[in-house]
Amino acid sequence: MHQNLLEEVETYFTGNTVSQTSVVVGESEEGVRKALGKITPLVLSSFMGRAERPGGPEVLWTLTHEAAESGVLPNLLTADTLHRRSDLMRALLGEAYGATVARIATATAIKPSSVETLLAIVAQAVLHRLAGYAALHDMNPEELFSFLKSQRSQVLEAMLPGSSVSPFQAEPDAARPARPQEVASTKLEPSAGTWAPVGGGHTYSAPTAAPVEVPVPPASRWAWVLALVLLGAGVEYLVMRNQSGTGRVSPAALGLTSAVAAPVENNAAGSKLSAESILPTAPGGHYDAALDTYIYDPGRPVTLTMIDGTSQTVGVNSTENRLYTFLASPTLQVDPVNRTKGWINFDRVNFDARKATLTDESRQQLRNVASILKSFPNAHVKIGGYTDSTGHWMANMKLSEERANAAMSELVAMGIGVGRLEAKGYGGKYGVASNATPLGRSLNRRISIRVTQK
Known part of the structure; x- marks a missing residue:
C-alpha cells in the first residue's frame, strides 16, 4: 500500500503541463520546475501540520473530498477552484504567507504572483491525489491521516538543503514544446545578501527580489492549465470511486484561521548530504x-x-x-x-x-x-x-x-x-x-x- 506522494504528484506535472503553465504565469520552465520542487513538500508539510491538530483527520478528509468533487471536469474549469485553494494556503501559512511567497520567488527567480498561483495549483493536485488514494483503498479519515504521516520522511528529505530528491527535473529539449515567448526573469538588487549576528554565530539573509508590477493572469488562462494538471487525475478518481463505492462526505468545520504559520525556504544547490x-x-x-x-x-x-x-x-x-x-x-x-x-x-x-x-x-x-x-x-x-x-x-x-x-x-x-x-x-x-x-x-x-x- 505504500506510495511516495511526492512522486505521485510529479505525474500530474508532465513536461507539456509545465511548459503550458510557464506560459500562463509568464515564467521560464526552469523557474516553474524549481518552484514546484519547493512548493510541493511545503504544501504536504502544511497539510501534515493541520492534520495533526485537534480534529485534523476530519479536516483533511473534508478537504480531499471537496477537491475530488471540484476536480472532475468540467467543474474544474472555474476561477473559484484556485481562489479557494489560494485562500486555503493563506490560512495554513498564516502570517508567514507573504514571507514564504517572497522566499520562494527569490530562490527560483520568478514573480511572487506566480508563486501564489503555483501554490494553489499544487494544493489542489495534492488533495486530489489523496482523495484518489483514499477511494482506492477504502480509507476512513484516520487511515488517510496515517498514510499522510507515513510520507513524513520523504517530505523532510525533500526539504533538506542540497536535497536531490525533488522529482521536478528538466526533460530533454526534444521532449518539450517550443516556448511561445521569452519571459524576463526576476531582477535581484545589487546586494549579495547580508549577515547578521545570532548567538555566537551569524545567519545569512538572501537578497530580496525587486518588486515588479505584473498583471494577474485572467482566470480563463490558468483554469485550463489546472485542467491539464488534473485531467488524468479526474479520470483516475472516477474509476477508483466507482470501484470503492465511496459516497460524498458532508463538510465539517475546517478551523483554518488559527493554523500554525508555515514559511519555507530550503535553497541550496548540490547533491544529497552525506x-x-x-x-x-x-x-x-x-x-x-x-x-x-x-x-x-x-x-x-x-x-x-x-x-x-x-x-x-x-x-x-x-x-x-x-x-x-x-x-x-x-x-x-x-x-x-x-x-x-x-x-x-x-x-x-x-x-x-x-x-x-x-x-x-x-x-x-x-x-x-x-x-x-x-x-x-x-x-x-x-x-x-x-x-x-x-x-x-x-x-x-x-x-x-x-x-x-x-x-x-x-x-x-x-x-x-x-x-x-x-x-x-x-x-x-x-x-x-x-x-x-x-x-x-x-x-x-x-x-x-x-x-x-x-
Missing part, C-alpha cells in the same frame, strides 16, 4: 582571547524548513543543520551499542565563567533546537556537559551536570516534553583537545547533544 558532510571531523573557527571562548565558523548559510513550515537560516556546520539532517535522513541511524558516537557540539551555547548561567545569546540556538525537536515528535535526545581540566575534578563534574541540566530545562521551558530529554555531566572527561593551551581548554568547555531515539 554523513561526512553532517559530522565534520574538525571544527572551523578561532579562539577569542578577550572572551576566552572558541568562536565556531558556521559555514555557508542554509535554510532549514520544519514540518510545521517554520524556517531557520543557519550555517551548514551549525548544530541545527547537523541535528536536523541526522533526524531527517533515513540512512542515518542511532548507534545502539557505541554511545560515544553521534554527539553534536552546540556551537553557540555558552555560560558565564564557572557558572551554569546561560548567556542571553545562547537561548537563540536552544530555541532553534527546540523547533527542530518539535518537528520530530518521536525523537529523544541527551544533553552532555563538559569542562576543561582546571580546578578540582569533583567541582568540574558538578558544574558540567548543572550546565547540562540548565540547557535541558531551557528546552523544557520551550515546549519539549521532559520525557524526551535527559542530561548528564562528564566533567573533564572526553576532552576533544589538549588542556595545555587556552585554545584547547575553550574547545573542551562545551555542551553537546546526542539523538538517542529517532
